Structures are given as C-alpha cells and as structure tokens.
Amino acid sequence: MTTELKKTTTITLASASPRRRSLLEITGWEANVCPVEIDERPYQDESAEALAERLALTKVRVAAANYNPFGVVLAADTVVADGERLLGKPTDKAEAKRMLSSLKGRSHRVFTTLALIDQRTGREVVETCETLVPMRDYEMSEVETYIASGAPLDKAGGYGIQDDDFSPVAVGQLHGCYTNVMGLPLCHLVRAIRRLGGSPPVNVPQACQAHIGYTCTVYNDILREQA
Numbered sequence: 738m739t740t741e742l743k744k745t746t747t748i749t750l751a752s753a754s755p756r757r758r759s760l761l762e763i764t765g766w767e768a769n770v771c772p773v774e775i776d777e778r779p780y781q782d783e784s785a786e787a788l789a790e791r792l793a794l795t796k797v798r799v800a801a802a803n804y805n806p807f808g809v810v811l812a813a814d815t816v817v818a819d820g821e822r823l824l825g826k827p828t829d830k831a832e833a834k835r836m837l838s839s840l841k842g843r844s845h846r847v848f849t850t851l852a853l854i855d856q857r858t859g860r861e862v863v864e865t866c867e868t869l870v871p872m873r874d875y876e877m878s879e880v881e882t883y884i885a886s887g888a889p890l891d892k893a894g895g896y897g898i899q900d901d902d903f904s905p906v907a908v909g910q911l912h913g914c915y916t917n918v919m920g921l922p923l924c925h926l927v928r929a930i931r932r933l934g935g936s937p938p939v940n941v942p943q944a945c946q947a948h949i950g951y952t953c954t955v956y957n958d959i960l961r962e963q964a
Contacts, residue, residue: 746935747808751800756899757813760921763948765939769806773799777814777825785818785848786865793852794863801854808856809933815849815920817894824894830884836895837883837905842874845894849917851925855933864929866922866959868913870898872905879903899949908951914959915951924959 746766750757753772761768773796779788796812804810817824819839827833850865883903889895896905898918906918914922923945927937942956 746930747806749800749804749806749808749810751796751810751812754920756897756919757921760916760919760923760945760948761811761926763939763944764923764926764937764941765944766937771800771804771806773803773812775799779823785816785823785846786850786867788823789814789816789848789850790852790863790865793850794861797852797854797861801856806856809930810854810856811926812852813849813921815847815893815917817845817847819845819894826893827890827895830890833884833889833895834880837875837880837889838877840872840894840896840905841880842872844869844871846870847894847918849920849922849925851922851929853929853933858933860933862929862932864922864925866914866917866925868911868915868917868922870913870918871907871910873907875903875905912954914955915949915953916945919949922959924956928960928962 747769748766749769749771750761751771751773758770775795777792792814793812797810800812801810824836827836847868847870848865850863853862883889888897888900898906916923923941927941942953946953
C-alpha cells in the first residue's frame with residue numbers, strides 16, 4: 738500500500754488558497770483544487786484549536802462527498818489566536834489596522850488543522866500544528882503602506898509571514914513551523930500521509946526550506962513523533 742500511495746496518489750485540496758496550492762506543489766504529489774464553502778463562524782467560547790479542527794473536518798467531508806475524487810482529499814483551516822481572541826480575515830482596512838496594531842512587538846499563536854480522507858478506504862486522519870509567532874516592533878507607517886497594498890485582507894490575522902515587503906514576523910526568533918503560519922504545515926502533512934500508509938515522492942523538509950528560504954529547526958522532531 739505504501740508504494741501504491743507514493744506513486745499514484747492524487748491529493749484533492751479543498752481550498753481556494755493560492756498559498757496552500759503553492760505549498761502542496763512542493764511535496765511532489767499531484768494535486769487538484771476543489772474549494773468548498775462553509776460557515777466559518779466560531780461557536781461561542783470555542784477555542785482556536787477546536788475551531789480549526791471542526792472547520793477542517795467539515796471541509797474535507799463536504800469535498801469528499803460532493804466531488805468524489807480519486808485518492809486523498811485534504812482540507813486545512815488556520816486560526817490566529819491573540820490570547821483568547823480569535824483573529825480571522827479582516828473585513829476592511831480599518832480592522833486590518835487594528836489587528837496589526839495589537840499584534841506588533843508581541844507573540845501570538847497560529848493553529849492549522851489538516852484533515853484528510855483516503856477515498857480508497859474511507860479512513861480519516863487529523864493533524865494539528867501550533868506555532869508561536871513573534872512579531873517585530875514595526876512602525877505604524879509600515880502598517881499603513883502594507884494595508885494600502887491590500888495584502889492583509891485575505892489573510893487571517895491581517896498579515897502574511899511570507900510578505901517580504903512588510904516582513905511582519907521576527908523570523909529570527911521563530912522556532913516553530915513556518916509553513917504552518919502560511920496555512921499548510923508540510924511536515925504534518927507528511928506525517929498524516931504516513932498514517933495512511935504512504936510517503937512523499939520528494940524530500941519535503943529539504944524542498945520546503947529551499948522554497949521559503951528559511952532554516953527550519955523543528956522538522957526532525959515533527960517527523961519523529963508518533964502521531
């Protein structure tokens with residue numbers, strides 16, 4: 738089964754995110770994109786981790802039922818948490834400014850849950866990654882320029898770790914998964930596929946670091962863990 742998955746698996750990504758699609762392509766698996774629309778509003782008093790898991794599972798089940806794709810269906814949901822406060826995508830530039838103002842110079846947490854269904858067996862696998870994200874003490878003039886570009890409006894928390902023109906994260910102080918903050922923790926994806934009996938056709942940690950230009954210090958620990 739391992740060889741079969743490795744050579745023939747097509748991953749159907751239940752997301753319209755171009756960042757997730759780009760990251761998935763790094764793994765070498767063939768990918769299709771079949772986004773789904775669901776109600777993403779949190780329940781009252783729902784934690785960031787619980788919300789990410791619920792939404793990812795809902796998305797993957799909807800995609801598996803509606804598209805009936807061959808291979809593995811993958812959904813992901815990312816939630817930014819500033820303490821107990823959950824930060825989604827800002828509704829407008831004013832909200833983006835409030836989010837970035839509150840995050841500057843402090844650390845917050847980003848949770849991404851991956852939910853997978855193997856269409857061959859019907860088996861579900863869930864993986865959640867958490868990263869503590871230190872933000873640099875940027876100037877508000879930088880925030881204004883960044884907001885004017887429109888870049889924050891499609892990103893949870895109002896920022897992208899990969900947005901080099903702003904570089905909101907103090908990357909030199911980051912000790913967690915970088916691609917988790919982008920929305921698709923790749924080593925957790927590898928670990929999830931292993932649980933389904935497969936393995937990637939490329940060295941994912943090596944390909945990931947080359948793609949994002951970041952020296953990762955946690956991939957060995959993630960891939961050694963028994964999920």
